[in-house]
Amino acid sequence: MAITDESKDKLKARLSKAIGHLNAVYKMVDEKKYCIDILNQLKAVQSALDKTAEIMLKDHLNTCVVEAVQNNDSQRVMEELWQLLRHSEAETPEEKSAETSGCCGQ
Numbered sequence: 841m842a843i844t845d846e847s848k849d850k851l852k853a854r855l856s857k858a859i860g861h862l863n864a865v866y867k868m869v870d871e872k873k874y875c876i877d878i879l880n881q882l883k884a885v886q887s888a889l890d891k892t893a894e895i896m897l898k899d900h901l902n903t904c905v906v907e908a909v910q911n912n913d914s915q916r917v918m919e920e921l922w923q924l925l926r927h928s929e930a931e932t933p934e935e936k937s938a939e940t941s942g943c944c945g946q
Contacts, residue, residue, distance in 0.1 A: 842900075842903070842904065843896075843899060844899060844903065847895055847896075847899040850895050851892055851895055851896060854888055854889075854891055854892040854895065855888075855892055857888045858885055858888035858889050858892065861881060861884040861885040861888055862885050864881050865878060865881045865882055865885060868881060904917065905917050905921075
């Protein structure tokens, strides 16, 4: 079982919120709004996505992982979770410095 009916509605609501914030960012960039205002809106997008991922992970732990442990398949799900965590930390120092260089077209 991947997504429960209960979590499906929560996930879709969170994703709709993220889409709304992202559409606002797109419009702000098009209108050349102030950088800090756009960055604040991007934080709202990221927050909505983070909450969505949190709901998804909790649902996965409560369903798929429990089922895998009960079926003696815990090694596989542990590897999946490890890969997920490794990919979320894969940003290199070069990527971080590229993000912070320059502001407002400088």
